[in-house]
Amino acid sequence: MTTARPAPPRPTTAALKVPYRRPALLERIGEHPAGIVAACWVLLLAILCLLAPVIAPYGYNDQDLGNVLAGPSAAHWLGTDPLGRDILSRLLYGGTDAFVGIVQVTLVAVLVGLPTGIAAGYLKGAFDAVSSRLADIILALPSLIILLLLFAIDPSARTAAMITLGLLFSPSLFRIARAMSLQASQELYVRFAEVSRVRKGLIMLRHILPTALPPVVVNLSLMAAFALIIQSGLAFLNFGVLPPQASWGGMLQDAQMVISEAAWMMVPPAVAIGSLVVCFITIGDAARDIVAAATTPRRRSRRGESLEVSVGSVDAEESIVVAPSPTALLRVRGLGLSRAASGTEPAAPLVTDLGFELQPGESIGIVGESGCGKSVTTLALLGLLPANITVDRGEVVFDGEDLTTASKSRMQQLRGRRIGYVSQDPMVGLDPCYRVSNQMIETIRRHSDLSKSAASERAIELLRSVQLHEPERVMSRYPHELSGGMAQRVCIALALAGDPDVLIADEPTTSLDVTVQHGILQLLEQIKRDKGLSLILITHDLNIVPALCDKLLVLYAGDVVEHGPTLDVVTRPRHPYTRRLLDCGLHGVERGEPFPLIEGTVPHPGTWPDGCRFRARCGLATAACAEPGARAVRRDGAVIARCITVREGASEAAALVGAVRTIARPVSVIGDDPNAEEADRG
Structure with missing residues (x-):
């Protein structure tokens, strides 16, 4: 018998009370400042371009022949082109067609590629075979040549061209959605929904679509960037938006013709196109993380609930010290x-x-x-x-x-x-x-x-x-x-x-x-x-x-709560968690009785309470268990445990009862005696 150790002093570990709740959408967005800046820039450009008829200082074709190829001035903030037209006004008017074209391409690609890909991956069979072959055929088609053929029929058919481009882009979304759908359809929760006779359409909408959204969002951002580049390139070649209408690609063509005389003309449309491409890619990266977080189940807590979170280093008196052995492997x-x-x-x-x-x-x-x-x-x-x-x-x-x-x-x-x-x-x-x-x-x-x-x-x-x-x-x-x-x-x-x-x-x-x-x-x-x-x-x-192990290490919430020789631990468990784990075995459970369980769940990392981490689920918990000293290591012979109830000198009768209860059943599990269960009951 040894005297009980006094409770150790409070360690230097800081205890921080923070609210634990599911982050709101704005909080998740706030974790991506680069995405916020990119989205604000795209939104600002879109609003300015859509309001061009109201805020533009001039019409897109108004001429000031007295200021041809003029630089930035109070009258013309971004200067003028070879025909004396205001560059800022043409930039705003030209951006309207650019944003409309981007929306048309991405909307068509999503409406065609996403649902067909999810359906093909989930339904499989003939629908999957036909749609996959059709997607392969569309991917093999040269997109630019098809668009040029379309413009050869009607040089001003920019809406039809954008819809066609969206159809040509849709197979990439189809393949991504199909791959994610194939993977998700094998998950247990999808199988359970099928067994529960949930409609297939509802399964695809609520269980499979969320898994496909993160990669689809990234692909959409790249698609928007490519749509802008292709649209501007076609306008540079005088396809789609015909002069004298304003377009960013047409402005680049005008600047290219007089680049030796007025190189500044190249800067405004190039900055607009380049910045939007970079912003679309940045937004895609941020949106992927936000959508993935929004579609991933997370732990919920009651509104306003506060949890004590232990941070900092481990106190020396709490640390488990293993004496070095020269023979240890x-x-x-x-x-x-x-x-x-x-x-x-x-x-x-x-x-x-x-x-x-x-x-x-x-x-x-x-x-x-x-x-x-x-x-x-x-x-x-x-x-x-x-x-x-x-x-x-x-x-x-x-x-x-x-x-x-x-x-x-x-x-x-x-x-x-x-x-x-x-x-x-x-x-x-x-x-x-x-x-x-x-x-x-x-x-x-x-x-x-x-x-x-x-x-x-x-x-x-x-x-x-x-x-x-x-x-x-x-x-x-x-x-x-x-x-x-x-x-x-x-x-x-x-x-x-x-x-x-x-x-x-x-x-x-x-x-x-x-x-x-x-x-x-x-x-x-x-x-x-x-x-x-x-x-x-x-x-x-x-x-x-x-029956297998010489030593036993019991972990709970990242802590070693008990450690020692296996037979010593299971015959007389010192920590309440170890006792509850032993009680959850099948031995001693009569037919018709409920299966023994430990109430509650293991606290999530980052929400560990101060003091004993098992106290919320322990029937022996007292106010002392909330103190940091409750985690101090206490030794009882060859066994160490983190519990204030640990004392040396438990009765031999208690140890014998524990041995009969916890050892007889596991040994019979490993052994070959077919009558082990009856012997255990006897």
Whole structure:
């Protein structure tokens, strides 16, 4: 027995109360200042051009023969052309036709390409085949030649030309919308809507259209820029807008004829055209992010709700200290990860303090709900963090080398050869375009100097080692021809191709049925035992860990809430979150009883409360749990936990009851005893 540690002093970490609510449209727009400036410039030009009959100082064809090729003056702000016409007035009048043409082209392209592309990708079949062939034919047509042929019939048919140009541009939108529709139609929420007998038109409108909008918006901005350039080029050649009517392309032609005498004439129309092209592209980039944010579901909170957000560094008394061991193969100390601010998400910590050691031949389980930081921790160990996630502090030392400072080339050498990885979705780790043999042989040769024939023999040996019957037949199949369990075994074989020292299995049984799960877990245990490698098992099911792992790491909201020997943790869990995870197992649940759940959800990064992060869902929470000292690490023998209720010396009876309740069931899951369930009930 040891005396309880006094609560540590309040750390220097700042606590900031900020309102957490879904950003309004104006707030999302405000995150793109360049887009705002570009949109304001386009809007200003459009308004001035549309109001040309009212605000233009002269008519587009009014002449001042006393001021021919004059420079900017009080009478003519932008000067005059060779016929004495006011350049500013002609610029305003010419812009009207430019903006009208842009609207005509983009509107026709959207009305034709977007709905047909979405319908083709979702409905498939004959409609997809016919519309795709028609789009290919239109794309093969030379746009400029078709427009010139149209103007040869009627040189002033600018409206017909813009409509035709929109039709010629529509296949590009069709292809984008079709690709996004094909991808979205495979999502589970679309399948659920179909099972619920939602009308196909409503599914395409509400579920598929939002996914296609961001890339379509970018393409529309480019389309508007191209429409302006093509329209101005045709006017430069005296097609569409015929003299003496004003057009920006016609003004460029007039300036080109007298460029040696009055070079200034080229500047106003060139600036108008060039600035609009740049602005359209800038607006497209900003609109893509805004539309993507508007069509992406986000966490909602009650109006006016305030959440306490912890920012700053981790206090020394809260940090988990792992004593360095000279024999440790992998040592993680004080690891902190954070997400950088993006267009729709603020900067936020993801993992604040993570530490553990992995000895050769040892296994450790990392457990927690979705959103606790398990997968991002795995990516940090592998050096595969996304660009917006960085390592703020701490170290990941593998065989004496800090991986957080290793180069990309060095990490490529370690991944596969020294550190293997098995993903939770086997279809993510397998390329659907290649047979298993191609992928196995390529991976083996990547990590060894074997010939192709020797690599093929090695692949068969690996497939046989993961208990796949008829490995030669499996080698000849594509991934879609394999069942979920077979595909996962192939992924495990790929992970073992480089004879790694550490195998990271990220929820390897998530998408498999119960029977196949048992087989995969047995396989991992056998591989660990036979090859003597170290294992890191990422899972959300605490009840499968005891039979596989020597140590246990329980994560919650980026925090290590409990860490220690597996049997010690599961027989007498110190933290309430660990106890709730154990209670969520199937053991002890009678038929007809509701499945045990933990009320509430894991707080989103950036909204972590001050003090214990589990207190909002904990039935034992008190006012002391809101203090920063509640996160301090407390030790009970070989187990450490972040909870003010942790005390040494719990009764042996309580430990025995916990052992019977939490260990008997997981062991029977891994074992082969068909009467395990009845024995557990007895």
